[in-house]
Structures are given as C-alpha cells and as structure tokens.
Amino acid sequence: MTLKKIIRKLKLKFYDTNQNIPKIIGQYNLIGSFLVLAVIILNFGFSDFLVKEQNSIILIVSIFYLTSYFIRGAVHVNFFDFIKKNKILSFLIFLISLDLTNYFLPGIFYNKLSSIRILCILIIQFYFFFDSLSSTIKSSDSDINKKPISPPILLIISFSSLIIVGTLLLMMPDISSSGTSIGLKDALFTSVSSCTVTGLTVLETAIDFSFKGHLIILILIQLGGVNIIAFATFFALFSRKGLGIEQQKMISENFNTQNLLSGKSLLIRVFTFSIIIELIGTFLIFSSYQFDYKMLFESIFHSISAFNNAGFILSDDFVNSLNLKWYLTILIFLGAIGFPTLSDLFSNFSKKRNWKTLHLTTKISLLSSLILIFIGSVAMYLLESKSIDGSLLEKITDLIFHSTSGRTAGFTAIDFSTLGFPLLITFIFLMFIGASPGSFGGGIKTNTFVLIIYSFSSTIRGKKNVEIFNRRISSSLLYKSYSILLFALIVIFIGWICLLITDPNINPIYLLFEQTSAFSTVGLSTGNTTAELSNIGQIIIILTMFIGRIGTLLMAFSLIQKKKNPNYNYPKAHLMVG
DSSP: OOHHHHHHHHHHHHHHTOTTHHHHHHHHHHHHHHHHHHHHHHHHHSTTTTHHHHHHHHHHHHHHHHHHHHHHHHHSSOHHHHHHHTHHHHHHHHHHHHHHHHHHSTTSSSOTTOHHHHHHHHHHHHHHHHHHHHHHHHHOOSHHHHSOOOHHHHHHHHHHHHHHHHHHHHTSGGGBTTSSOOOHHHHHHHHHHHHTTOOOOSSOHHHHBOHHHHHHHHHHHHHHHSOHHHHHHHHHTTSTTOOOHHHHHHHHHHHTOSSOOOHHHHHHHHHHHHHHHHHHHHHHHHHHTTTOGGGHHHHHHHHHHHHTTOOOOSOTTOSOSHHHHHHHHHHHHHHHHOHHHHHHHHHHHHTTOOGGGSOHHHHHHHHHHHHHHHHHHHHHHHHHGGGOOSOHHHHHHHHHHHHHHHHHTOOOSSOGGGSOHHHHHHHHHHHHHOSOTTSSOOSSOHHHHHHHHHHHHHHHTTOSSEEETTEEEOHHHHHHHHHHHHHHHHHHHHHHHHHHHHOTTSOHHHHHHHHHHHHTTOOOOSTTHHHHSOHHHHHHHHHHHHHHHHHHHHHHHHHHSOOOOOSOOOOOOOOOOO
16 A cells, blocks of 8 residues: 555544534634734724734734644645635635744845735735634534524624624724724714715714724725625625525515526626726726825725715815816716616627617616706706806716716715705705615615606506506516605605704704705715704714615515415405595
C-alpha cells in the first residue's frame, strides 16, 4: 500500500470520527468574528478606543482562522479539492496570511492602522460572521431551523435589525462633527430615514455629521435601498431550506417575473444593476467637479443617494450646475422605474427587440413615469414660473429635475416653503403616486394608479373588462390596487390628524406635505418643518416612514396568499351606490 493511500485512509477515518469538527470551528469563528467586529466598530466610533488591544485581538483571531482553515482542509479527503470548493474562503485566508506577515514584518505591505487594512479586515470579518452564522443555523436542531419564518416576519425582522444597528452606530460620539453623541431620538430618526431611503432629516447631514457619520449613512442607504425584498431574501439564504414557495411568490409578485427566482439570482441581479449604475453615476458627478480627488467621496455619496432615491446631500449648494442636475435626474429616474423595468429594458436592448416585446409592467412604468414628470413640469411652470430663473435650457432643466426628484427622491434647489398652495397640492399628489413597482421609491406606485384610472374609465364607459395595451386586467389585481390605495389614504390621514394635534402651530398643509413625503419615502420638506416638529411629531414621522416602506409590500403579500374558500355562497345583494 502506497503512502498516498495510507494518508487517504487515515483522513477518511479521521473525518468519519470527527463529524463535529466543522460545527465546532464554525461556532468559534462566529465568536471570533463578532469580537473583532465589535472592537473595530468601537474603535471607529470612539477615538483611540483600545488601539493596542484591537491589534492583539485581530492577531489572535486571524491565527485561529488560519489554523481552523488548515484543520478543515486536513480532515477533508482531498486538500486541493477543499480549496476548489471554498474559493472565496481560500482567498480570504490568503489575505489573512499577508496581514499576519505584515504584522510580524511591519511595512512590507501597509501600515498596521492603515484605512485599507481596516477595510479589508472588516470585509473579512463580515464574511466569517455571516458564514459562521449560516453554518451554526444549518447544524442546529433548534426550532428556528425547523420552522420556516413567514415572509412578513422575515421582512420586518431584517429591516428592523438594520434600523437598530444603524441607530446604535449613529449614537457613537465620533459620528457627529461635535464629538458628542447625537442622542437616541435623532439617531433613530436618521437611521430610519436612511434605511427607508426617505431623506427627511432633523439634523443637517453636511454639518452635524463627521466623515464617519456620512459613511454610515451611505451604507444604510445602500443596504436599505437595494430593495427591501432582496434584503429580506439575503437573510433567508442563511436558512437550511432557503426560500420557500411563499417567499418566492412574494418576490415574483414584487418583481413581476413569470418564473420564481432564487434568492441568489435575485441578489446578483439587484446588486449588479445597482453597482454598475452607481459607478457610472459616480464618474459623471465626479466629472462635474473637474475630477477633483477631494470630491470623490461626495461623488460616490450623491450617486448612491440619487439612484436609491434617498435625497441626502453633503452640501447645501450641491445642486448648482446644469450638467449635475441632468446626471441626478437620470439616476433618480433609473432608480424610480424599478428593477423589473430595468431588467426588461436591458434584456430587450441586448436582444435587439422592440416596444411590442416589452413586458406590460415595463410599458406602464415608463409611460406613466414620463407623463407624471411632464405633468409636474407643466404645473410648476404655470404656477411658479417666477421661482425658476435663467435661460430657456436652465428653466427646462430645473422643471424636469424638480418634477422627477419631487416625486420620489427629494433633491431640491429651491425652498418649497415659498411655493404656493396649488403647487404644494400638486407635489403631494405626485408624491402619493410615487415610483414604480420593484424600485427604491415609495408611494402607492405608478402601476397601481394606472390600474385605478383605467378601472374608473371602464366603469364610466360601461365596459365589463379593464384592458391595457390589448391585455385584460384580472379583478384580483384591481382589488389589490384599490386596497393599497385605501391603505395609503388611511395611514396618511391618521398621521396627518395626529400631527395636527401634536403640532398645532405649524401650517396644516405643511404637515400634510410632511406626512405624505414620509409615507412615500420621498424626503421633500417645506423649509425646516421636520426639525420644528415636536418629539411626538417626529416619532409619528418615524412610524410613517417605516410603514410606508414595508406596509404596501406586506399588504401585497397578504393579498396574494391563497385563502381557504368556503363550500357555500351567500345570495347576491343589491345595493344603491352613488
């Protein structure tokens, strides 16, 4: 018997008698990664916190990662096969090896406390944390692993977790420009506004937050913006059974796909579109700054903020050039038409198809968005032309920019408190409709509004069926549209009444504007209304932003679930209506 065969037999015997080794290693990796993440975050938020201890902890945990990796490879039948099956892990172990080499031989690759090293360590630790968490859940026999989590609960838990983590991070002293904590309420408000990509603020983002604060807000916008369904699906990937039929049904409903997408394919599509568009947007915005490297972060921030329809800005005079307004308009528009539309357009473009081959959702989203932009532009020109200065091209740019941004994103170059009552009502209407399905924006969605309009038109004309682009709309979709409309009206009305009680000194139309902006996650505000609200008033806005972001999705899910129909029917009723 050759030595190779003897080693293989020993490996097989060792592996068979040590089934718990991967499980034990995963648990210790989870503890180690959590410890390192906690130390790095504390050091990030508190000046000079445990600098020496931080490096010692990173060193110990890194050595453990390296050791556990080789142990797992040793018990595997073939070490090279283990490397092939764990390519990402092997690459990260290689980076850890470089870091350890640099630690004992300083200056070979980078400084011990360099930002690049810390960033790499953060990425590595996040990977080990979630990978270890996944392994622990898979190997456990707990009730969590046995019972599938319902999509609504999964949605709420995942989104609430992001908000809570964001709040804790924003409360750290180094996050504010003053070096003192901004407090629980302001941190919670900023976190909810960032995660829901709303953009309403009680503090000035550019002034009251440090660079670290801007970085956290940016991350929260990105995570919250990459569609809440995709974010919830990310957590579902860590369950043993993956996505169930109900989860896939909700994803299919939101993304208007005929096939049931897996969680991984959905995430890949969403992140791919997001990263590509945001990188292009960054380049364009950066070019408007004449490629000044000092403005690189601002370019990244504003590109992500615009595409995610968040509306956060880092300077009051940010929207100050003609080219920049067009770049932002395009980014906002792409983020507002939805991933199903973007995917369909890209697919048709690559296959050289025409308008007729586009999905019905795509046609409605594009046409309705363009019509609403036109309505907003014309209304603004007719009602408030004096607020728009400059040449003809500058006026057209301002009109299109504010009409596009005012419906979903919240970027503005004018003070909305100076606008008249008719135009404020117009923008309330536009915000209420909002963006398209499967997008970053909120509101009742353009497709919902179009179905309601067509249903109304068919009823007036006495038509039995609702037809759009030679397609008959099912009654279930119409019921769903009316339900979402009623839900939105109830939430906005109740919130408005509560604001009238808590803040009677503020103009009622301003409060309605604020409430609608919060529900539709737009972020427009009349002057400094958000900051002037009472503590209870700000809490109402927080709840409205949260409900507006996930409420319509949860409602949509409840409406697509199969209900158990009774085996009997009541006699038809005849009522006088109208």
